[in-house]
Amino acid sequence: MNKKNFTIYIKKILSNNWKYRDSILFLAILVCFSLIAYYHLSLGFSMSSDSERFSRWADDLVRLNFNFFEFFSIDKASHRPSLFFFSVPVFFISLCKVFFINEWQFAFLIFNLILVFLSLLIFVRILLLSKVRPILILSTLPIITLSVDILVWPRFILSDMLYAFLVIVATYSVIKITIRNKINFFEIILILFLLLASRPSSIPIVSAIILFIAIYKLKIFSLKKNIILFLSGIAVFIPVILATMYSVIEFNFSGIPKIDFLTHMVKKGMIIHDRPNTWVDTPSNFIDVMLIYFLRLINFFNPYASTFSTLHIVINIFHTLLIFLSISIWSFLSFQLKIQDKIFFFIIILSLFVDTFHSFILIDYDWRYRFPIILPLLILFPISFENIIRKINLK
DSSP, X not given: OOHHHHHHHHHHHHSTTOXXXXXXHHHHHHHHHXXXXXXXXXXXXXXXXHHHHHHHHHHHHHXXXXXXXXHHHTTGGGOSSOGGGGHHHHHHHHHHHHHHGGGHHHHHHHHHHHHHHHHHHHXXXXXXXXXXXXXXXXXXXXXXXXXXXXXXXXGBSSSHHHHHXXXXXXXXXXHHHHHHTOOOHHHHHHHHHHHHTTOGGGHHHHHHHHHHHHHTTSGGGGSHHHHHHHHHHHHHHHHHHHHHHHHHHHHHSTTOHHHHHHHHHHHTTOSSTTOGGGOOOOOOSHHHHHHHHHHHHHHTTOOOOTTSOHHHHHHHHHHHHHHHHHHHHHHHSOOSOHHHHHHHHHHHHHHXXXXXXXXXXXXXXXXXXXXXXXXXXXXXXXXXXXXXXXXXXHO
């Protein structure tokens, strides 16, 4: 191969119309998935205290012959919110118990790994729809493979992987809406229903989707500077809003155990649950309460913990910096495709809503609740670098 032909070949590989694009991308997905699956299978499934609850609820559903109306009514006094918000994961665990009996946990692990594979397929599909060239997609897949969150939660007998899969499906559906400028109401309503039926903390995801669909076509958001101002305004006012909600609850609804759970943690200065080294002094005024919520918002993506290994911390920091770098590139670089501005708009709204919800409720000891938005956030990396390449090519 002479130099001219080699140059032409390289240009084809770097273009959006690479002849072997689909085959190479699918092979890359298989390789990355195989590494993830091997890691989880070598460790085996994991049960937590929440896993035991899911197992018990699945036994109840099987005993009731999958009658969900009766299932939702059992032990109402001890279940707040309703068991409806757990019905999708409980349903799949029940199926595993019926068909695989004593091996149901291993079967559910396999089910989670299938969802990992499907999530990778959807991730790639989103980037292709966003006009990202294959070489950048290929470079992103190993980054996903190294994600600590991806290497932790799929092996747990919990709703996390199923919920994360539904979030990436929802992201795909919303991005299709922005690209085609047409809403498939049946599809979006079904996804919202499944999200609500998979976990109570799906409320911020559902809210973010509804808000974005309601406003994304407004003329004011045709300019990126308006999008940035809108998102910056939300981010700035979140601690104020949460501190105000805290004050309203404290002065009007104190004495109710389920509500006191929220205010009690703030009174202790708790930032990350069960990690006292992150806590601050007991708040004495409104500003102190705002500071606690601000620190929670920041710590939702905290890549460091004293119990993490050095490798764990390095990988977490790498992913965190990559996401912030992508957002910075988007903020300061004029994108060639306006649709990509809307994708950033949606994913940042999604992340802000999830972050805000858990900052008000609870940020868990192991940062479990950020897992479902890791894949949507990693979508930002190849899109931002795609536009850097476009800028270079134009020059």
